[in-house]
Amino acid sequence: MEVTRLLHITLLITLLLYFCQAYNYETYFYKQKVDHFSFADPDTFNLRYLINDDFWDGNGGPIFFYAGNEGDITLFADNTGFMWDIAPEFNALVIFAEHRYYGVSLPYGNDSFTKLKYTGYLTSEQALADYVELITYLKSAIDGAKNSTVVAFGGSYGGMLAAWFRMKYPHVVQGAIASSAPILQFTDITPCEDFGKLVTADFSKESPECANVIRNSWAAIDSVTRNEAGLAWLTQAWSLCKPLKTPQDITSLKNYLVNVWTNLAMVDYPYPANFLAPLPAYPIKVVCSHLTEANNDPKPLLEEVFQGLTVYFNYTGDSKCLDINQQADSRLDDYGWDFQACTEMVMPFCYNGVEDFFEPAPWDFKSFAQTCYQTWGVYPRPFMAVHMYGGKDISAASNIVFTNGLLDPWSTGGVLWNVSETVVSLIIPEGAHHLDLRGSNPDDPPSVIQARMIEKTHIQNWIDEYSARYDE
């Protein structure tokens, strides 16, 4: 009896640690220029950053700098345990900088997304320049930081930023850990169908039946929702927060599903986690345990699908209904990313329904561009990122570790080969989206443990190399 109780308490503490990983930091703001590259706009704004010096060797110890990506920076601070785990052994100062136009770092406050003349400064180049100014300021303002080695960290788009940061400003960052950074997910570099194929593979690996249930679900939705009774049935069967009424609602529902299956592939971690949503260990396995009868009639098939969806939207049991407008942690702000995807971060995706389980959808740049223009008043520049950062041609770079998990659909746009002696690629076969950046966990597969060790070796090399300048 006592033992069972103790087990329960242990389980409770473990769950608390998983879901409320609270790291310690102080919050500051740094005044940034809205435009770092021209002088036509004199505006400034406050960029938020988080800082922790608990472990720091104030006599030149390194700076671990997280290059914030598309969300509230606290989300990334809470989900980048690797930096916190290794900060003590490196005696590092830990900094998380928020990406402009996300979280509370809004250059024009509530107006930031209202007009192109306000929103237009949301680009990766401007964000990197923010980080240059912030680090330069901190190194001069913090006693003992003047000669500190700076290591950039980032996952996903943050990993792209970390890698590009080192490429463009090697005098500011001495090395970069770029985790799950799809710097090749651009036009004419990575085939648009690869991403969806890998999402599908993650499910069909559990069981081909599971993937087939999803593949068949699109037609089942269409068939069921042809009339009002069906719309009402699905609304009720799936506990939707808002009743389905129009064809647009069906499109939104399908978009939600596309995102859920994709997100599950991204966060298929080997232990319970709460990155995009609170989820059990290996969530795809759990989802697929419900998706077993692909040949069912539409209604029973969709009931199966709902059992799977429940794992995603209601693992905690706290959700009263399924809100198809809430695809992931609300701290991931889709507004800003929609603008970035419509301007510089044009990443082509396409599905054919055969090699993947999605509804067939070709990549239609023209219609995509038209939608962007309607939404934001701007046409995309699909080659901007490649022209700026080089696409596949990164042979002149140095001191970057690219890591990719092979479960992660974003790995299809990642750097999967060793570029040079100092620009290396680590493959984590059992890894999902930036698993290596998460805190260490008893259930980590050996491949991620090894990847982290190699990352640490590189970090030490960068520190040794840079420190040697000041030892002479």
Add this chain to the structure above:
Amino acid sequence: MEVTRLLHITLLITLLLYFCQAYNYETYFYKQKVDHFSFADPDTFNLRYLINDDFWDGNGGPIFFYAGNEGDITLFADNTGFMWDIAPEFNALVIFAEHRYYGVSLPYGNDSFTKLKYTGYLTSEQALADYVELITYLKSAIDGAKNSTVVAFGGSYGGMLAAWFRMKYPHVVQGAIASSAPILQFTDITPCEDFGKLVTADFSKESPECANVIRNSWAAIDSVTRNEAGLAWLTQAWSLCKPLKTPQDITSLKNYLVNVWTNLAMVDYPYPANFLAPLPAYPIKVVCSHLTEANNDPKPLLEEVFQGLTVYFNYTGDSKCLDINQQADSRLDDYGWDFQACTEMVMPFCYNGVEDFFEPAPWDFKSFAQTCYQTWGVYPRPFMAVHMYGGKDISAASNIVFTNGLLDPWSTGGVLWNVSETVVSLIIPEGAHHLDLRGSNPDDPPSVIQARMIEKTHIQNWIDEYSARYDE
């Protein structure tokens, strides 16, 4: 008699070649975005570029790309004979791109310098992005250029651009010849007095007396121009186009002199040339041959000075009067550079009159910034270039040849050490400002001949290295 005549004709042809070096090119325009880094301003403009394919191997031959600097691009095309000289042996396509806001590449036409919202896009970052877009376009548009190696060339600020171009966009340019590129002429890197000391040394090397005449001339001007008679005398003695009247006129006159002595140090070439002005060989020697009596009274001293000035402003004998507003070739547009110097290219200069021959003038950033604000409505960002490009910390760069002539005062802000195996510094002891970029000349000193040979070796290496990618 006949021999003398032949000599005369030969001399005439030689002079014609010196002064009318006409290289062959076609002129084109490419539509550029005014702002490459943000989406707030949708404007575009036409950037001029010159192109010559006479020598080009249209099957992947290299592209020699001059990164235009602060002037009409034809001036640089006419004065960068090195590129034209070696294009045939490399079978290279020759391109000269005009820098935005100079020559005819004015983003807002005649309004370009009227308002900060028009002028504000005149920065080195935007100019480099223009070149990225232009080269990327040309490589895709010109048959056979797709896999061409691109070598950037530039002198002075153009050399800074060439070096930075390689640092920031190594996927676009495979190597850079950065001639007399003072990338270290910024706050807290190079002492502000070094430049004036080297100008002075160029004159005192001819004779200490020569430098002393100039050193004494400032007081002589003050003494003579104390009254109206003196102002009239100096106006007449120096054949000034506009009579001296106000103290402001005296300041302008002195500024003119500072520029003349500086320009002479820059273009102290071993043969007659016409870069900033038509000048004889070793113009400082010729000037100094007139500046021999430093202890003269003010008026005879200033008469001496005028003899020296005549070498600069009227070597051709065509000038009817001395125009102190015409400091150099009118194709060097001071308007744009004044804005750049007031914003990003803040280069501190100071004089003490002891180690140099100028009137003492400390570097007064505050008053400089105030003047900039009054003129342009903008405050300088003195650390912008260093934050963007790294200042002295260029250890991560590759494939750059920095060349500096030790006669050239800009060499004090140049890279005078080998940074790595592929980022090297070539010193040309007898060289003035980017002498190596000029066409070969019978009177070239051996050091520049050797420098050019080493430059060619590096260029060949870059071509070999890049071409190897496509041979496999």
